[in-house]
Amino acid sequence: MKKILIVDDDQINRKLLATMLSKQKGYVVEEAQNGVEALSKLTPDTALVLLDLIMPVMDGLTFLQRYRIEKPECANVPILVLTTDDSKKIEAKNLGAKEVIIKPINPVEIMEKIATYLED
Numbered sequence: 001m002k003k004i005l006i007v008d009d010d011q012i013n014r015k016l017l018a019t020m021l022s023k024q025k026g027y028v029v030e031e032a033q034n035g036v037e038a039l040s041k042l043t044p045d046t047a048l049v050l051l052d053l054i055m056p057v058m059d060g061l062t063f064l065q066r067y068r069i070e071k072p073e074c075a076n077v078p079i080l081v082l083t084t085d086d087s088k089k090i091e092a093k094n095l096g097a098k099e100v101i102i103k104p105i106n107p108v109e110i111m112e113k114i115a116t117y118l119e120d
C-alpha cells in the first residue's frame with residue numbers, strides 16, 4: 001500500500017485530498033497540520049508528500065529546508081507543493097519540490113500528477 005502524507009493547516013483541504021486519495025485510489029493517507037507534525041510523521045515508507053506552504057508553527061518552505069537534514073533516510077521521498085502563493089514557486093523548486101501546483105487544485109490533474117510519482 002502506498003502511503004501519502006498530506007500536510008496542510010486547512011482541515012477542509014486535507015479532508016478533500018484524503019477522500020480523493022483513499023476512497024478513489026486506495027492509498028493509505030496520513031495527515032499533518034504543519035511542518036513539525038509532518039517531520040514527525042514522515043517515514044521511509046512514505047511514498048509521497050503533498051505540502052501546503054503557508055502554515056503556522058512551521059511553514060512548507062522550512063519543512064523543505066529541514067526534512068533532508070532531520071530525516072536523511074527520507075531524502076528521496078517526492079514532495080509535491082500545493083499552494084495559493086505563486087510567488088514561492090521558484091523557491092520551493094530550488095528547495096527540492098518536484099512539482100508546485102497552484103490552488104485551487106484540479107482533482108483530475110492532481111491525481112494524474114500523483115500517479116506519475118507512484119509508479120513502480
Ligand SMILES: [Mg+2]
Nearest residue numbers: 009052054055
Ligand atoms: Mg495553509
